[in-house]
Amino acid sequence: MANIKDIANLLRVRQYYKNVLVFVGAFFSVSLLIFSLFPVLILGFIILCCASSINYIINDIRDIEKDKMHSEKLSKRPLASGDLSVSFAILVLMGLSGFIIFSLVFFIQNLNFTIMVILIIATGQLYNIFFKDHAFIDVLALSTIYLWRALAGCLLIHVFISPWLFLAIFEIAMFLVMAKRKADLILLGPEKAAEHKKSYEQYTEKLIDQFQVIIATSLFITYSFYLILHFNLFTVEDVSLHEYLVIVTIPIFMYIIMRYMYLTSAKPEIARNTEKMFLEPGMLIAAAILGAILLYSFYWDTIIELLGL
Secondary structure, three states, rough: OOOOOHHHHHHHHHHHHHHHHHHHHHHHHOOOHHHHHHHHHHHHHHHHHHHHHHHHHHHHHHHHHHHHHOOOHHHHHHHHHOOOOOOHHHHHHHHHHHHHHHHHHHHEEOOOOOOOOHHHHHHHHHHHHHHHHOOOOHHHHHHHHHHHHHHHHHHOOOOOOOOHHHHHHHHHHHHHHHHHHHHHHHHHHHHHHHHHHHHHHHOOOOHHHHHHHHHHHHHHHHHHHHHHHOOOOHHHOOHHHHHHHHHHHHHHHHHHHHHHHHHHOHHHHHHHHHHHHHHHHHHHHHHHHHHHHHHHHHHHHHHHHHHOO
């Protein structure tokens, strides 16, 4: 009989944090305090989680024999371990698909958001079938899925955010995916990593280090430019203190990048699971401070207006 842990592993519930990107548009368009948007955003989040699970389940069904050959995957993949049957997985797959279709037709009724959901599933399947065996293309494909998630949130509530922010999201995704590949190479070794994914035959630690430097530099510049342009910090005399304070997040953001790069090499077992990386004390504190300052800088005027001050 299926237990909750096995079903959670099948659905990859631990990966659902990635779909928080659906709220990015609401946050950076200063719409997060419009509480009437919450029901549709939460439903959008659930739909994206279901779409992610669909990709994971199809992947597990396709790779069931390969997963049986890897002890690590065997412990985390209930289909490969035999804890859940393929027929059960197909039933779950049908249930998730039915829920998505029903929600999109009767509740969301947003064609653009629907297209994004389709793109998330399609890109995920193209990755599983073709792209994951091709170095560099695999990173771009996975990073694009992050971009679809963020764009889906914007289209869901009809808001616009700067292209600079979308570029930053794409670069963050590339940075995280590259970091995971480096951690795999360190922890598994080149030969076992290549057995894990064929694309690893073309990756080396030195090459990934070079890519990380390029991506990290580009990400830092993109994030800085986004803040400067958004708050029009070129004309300091017209900028309020709470807006100017956002500059403080730039060195904090750089610390997060450097800390992540350090942990990728020093603690690859954590870097292979991004959700654990962000629970590391140094990362957690820095992210909390950065989030608090961004919240203050973006929402101070809105809070004052709501309070009638």
